[in-house]
Amino acid sequence: MRLLTDTWLLFKNYMMSTLRQPVWILISLFTPICYLLLFAPLLDKMIVPSGPNTNALTSFTPGVVVMLGMFGSLFVGFSIISDLRAGIVERLRVTPVSRLAPLLGRALRDACLLLVQCLLLVTLAFILGLKADFWGVVLSLVLVIPMGIALASLSYAVGLMLKSEDAFAPLLNFFTTPLLLLSGVLLPLSLAPDWLQGAAKISPFYYIVNATRALFLGDFSDNAVWIGFGLVIVLAVLCVYWAANIFRRATA
Amino acid sequence: MAIIETRGLSKSFKSRRGVVEAVKGVDMRVDEGEIFGFLGPNGAGKTTTMRMLSTLMQPTGGQATVAGYDLLREPAKVRENIGYVSQAGGVDITMSGRENLILQARLYRVDQATAKTRAQELIVALQMEDFADRFAKTYSGGQKRRLDIALGMAHRPPLLFLDEPTTGLDPQSRAHLWEEVRKLRNEGTTIFLTTHYLDEADALCDRLCIIDNGVIVAEGTPDTLKHQVAGDVVTLGLDTRNGAIMQAQALLGKLSFVREVQVDKDILRLYVERGETALPQILRALDSADIVLQTIALARPSLDDVFLRQTGRSLREEAA
Numbered sequence: 001m002r003l004l005t006d007t008w009l010l011f012k013n014y015m016m017s018t019l020r021q022p023v024w025i026l027i028s029l030f031t032p033i034c035y036l037l038l039f040a041p042l043l044d045k046m047i048v049p050s051g052p053n054t055n056a057l058t059s060f061t062p063g064v065v066v067m068l069g070m071f072g073s074l075f076v077g078f079s080i081i082s083d084l085r086a087g088i089v090e091r092l093r094v095t096p097v098s099r100l101a102p103l104l105g106r107a108l109r110d111a112c113l114l115l116v117q118c119l120l121l122v123t124l125a126f127i128l129g130l131k132a133d134f135w136g137v138v139l140s141l142v143l144v145i146p147m148g149i150a151l152a153s154l155s156y157a158v159g160l161m162l163k164s165e166d167a168f169a170p171l172l173n174f175f176t177t178p179l180l181l182l183s184g185v186l187l188p189l190s191l192a193p194d195w196l197q198g199a200a201k202i203s204p205f206y207y208i209v210n211a212t213r214a215l216f217l218g219d220f221s222d223n224a225v226w227i228g229f230g231l232v233i234v235l236a237v238l239c240v241y242w243a244a245n246i247f248r249r250a251t252a
Numbered sequence: 253m254a255i256i257e258t259r260g261l262s263k264s265f266k267s268r269r270g271v272v273e274a275v276k277g278v279d280m281r282v283d284e285g286e287i288f289g290f291l292g293p294n295g296a297g298k299t300t301t302m303r304m305l306s307t308l309m310q311p312t313g314g315q316a317t318v319a320g321y322d323l324l325r326e327p328a329k330v331r332e333n334i335g336y337v338s339q340a341g342g343v344d345i346t347m348s349g350r351e352n353l354i355l356q357a358r359l360y361r362v363d364q365a366t367a368k369t370r371a372q373e374l375i376v377a378l379q380m381e382d383f384a385d386r387f388a389k390t391y392s393g394g395q396k397r398r399l400d401i402a403l404g405m406a407h408r409p410p411l412l413f414l415d416e417p418t419t420g421l422d423p424q425s426r427a428h429l430w431e432e433v434r435k436l437r438n439e440g441t442t443i444f445l446t447t448h449y450l451d452e453a454d455a456l457c458d459r460l461c462i463i464d465n466g467v468i469v470a471e472g473t474p475d476t477l478k479h480q481v482a483g484d485v486v487t488l489g490l491d492t493r494n495g496a497i498m499q500a501q502a503l504l505g506k507l508s509f510v511r512e513v514q515v516d517k518d519i520l521r522l523y524v525e526r527g528e529t530a531l532p533q534i535l536r537a538l539d540s541a542d543i544v545l546q547t548i549a550l551a552r553p554s555l556d557d558v559f560l561r562q563t564g565r566s567l568r569e570e571a572a
């Protein structure tokens with residue numbers, strides 16, 4: 001129970017600090033919004049709508065939502081490096097606070113912010129003319145939030161291990177761009193040659209994007225949906241478990 | 253009653269460049285209700301020892317009990333009963349000082365109302381009223397340091413570790429903090445602090461250890477330590493040419509009232525029984541041997557002399 005109360009206490013505190021600078025919430029929305037406004041219009045003529053109630057945004061928006069979840073979450077590790085340097089991590093270590101509360105409190109805060117960001121993004125997409133199944137969109141957000149928690153935990157743990165921005169930034173660059181392109185976020189990989197489709201199957205985000213696309217179309221019985229949810233849950237459990245171990249060891 | 257007791261506490265760091273033995277078998281005892289000081293030059297092992305005692309770092313050898321619990325077996329219990337202020341501090345600059353304090357108390361499971369009162373008390377005690385409600389981002393170095401120290405006291409721990417608490421404080425804040433530390437002690441808190449300021453160790457600590465190169469070289473109250481040096485210290489500045497120093501050393505060492513002679517570059521340090529009667533005799537002896545004296549000073553022994561006696565180096569020079 002201490003874990004819960006400690007997590008709640010730190011969550012409120014992290015949330016308060018973040019809300020004092022609400023502009024950050026918008027900053028990580030900037031790139032996805034650019035894609036919606038400046039890239040999606042190109043697709044209108046390229047992608048043939050697969051049904052009467054769909055348009056280019058139906059297949060494009062899910063990718064942008066996943067992209068928001070990926071990028072917003074993978075970069076949170078920078079904040080723990082600055083906390084480490086300021087001595088805050090160490091100060092918490094000497095208190096009896098549960099070892100996992102700082103991780104869970106942060107990841108929860110990030111999940112809440114991600115939810116708000118996703119809602120803003122989807123609202124914008126609807127304003128721009130998105131045609132999609134309403135409950136499918138809701139379920140997509142339910143899918144993206146645990147993915148965000150998984151990636152944020154991963155990012156915090158790696159930040160805690162590397163202890164320096166100079167090591168963390170290149171590592172992120174090294175992984176994010178290929179993962180992004182292989183996930184078919186921007187265009188469905190059905191357009192890709194065989195070898196590229198094969199390569200994409202290594203990236204978990206490929207399946208998550210497929211699942212959100214199916215959900216936006218309202219294809220709830222599509223296998224991709226089950227695969228996506230299953231994958232996200234496994235990913236979240238593994239990442240949080242691993243990150244928890246790193247936190248426990250680094251702050252024992 | 254001992255609140256800290258260590259036996260053979262040691263820590264070595266292994267790195268690619270080899271092994272650094274930072275703390276080499278420290279045995280010490282801190283009694284409940286005293287201000288205990290750890291005095292030593294940079295790199296002596298003060299922070300390392302303190303980090304081990306506050307559960308932040310696993311010792312590589314030895315054992316310790318802290319606040320009634322075994323350090324290795326019950327670190328969680330130890331944590332509940334100590335406060336720790338690190339050398340570098342740990343203020344969250346995205347919040348105000350008051351919010352920092354309230355959160356800190358809450359992390360020790362103090363309820364919200366008590367945490368608020370406690371924060372207010374600390375803000376008054378450490379004279380932070382003027383800036384407590386501003387973002388900590390805007391604090392000066394000394395203001396931030398005061399907040400650091402207040403954070404360590406947020407839950408009224410029976411044992412408080414302060415790593416170089418007064419570094420970066422102006423003389424006035426420093427004097428004020430000393431008062432605050434004494435007040436805490438009078439209310440029953442035990443304080444374990446490190447410092448490399450001689451005057452601080454002398455004026456503030458009830459008892460202290462002098463540590464050098466990871467080894468404790470002396471332990472006791474400031475007065476007993478100074479008495480060990482015995483008598484007064486006469487410092488002579490001599491011309492370094494013509495081996496005058498050697499000559500003077502040999503000459504003065506033979507005088508009956510001189511207990512010990514130390515050479516430190518162009519300075520000769522004599523430990524003598526009674527300084528005021530020794531001075532004229534020293535002058536006469538040098539004069540008759542035609543040794544030119546440039547400066548001469550007489551002083552009561554300080555903790556620096558204690559350090560010098562034990563290590564052959566001056567703490568004052570190390571700190572400079």
Ligand SMILES: Nc1ncnc2c1ncn2[C@@H]1O[C@H](COP(=O)(O)OP(=O)(O)OP(=O)(O)O)[C@@H](O)[C@H]1O
Pocket residue numbers: 265266267272273274292293294295296297298299300301339448
């Ligand atoms: N993580 C580490 N890895 C390697 N060596 C270390 C590490 N931490 C400390 N040391 C070394 O251990 C020795 C003792 O360091 P410590 O920080 O305890 O000194 P200190 O007495 O607190 O000095 P100061 O007055 O400068 O704060 C130093 O030689 C230091 O370089």
Ligand SMILES: [Mg+2]
Pocket residue numbers: 298299300339415
């Ligand atoms: Mg130190």
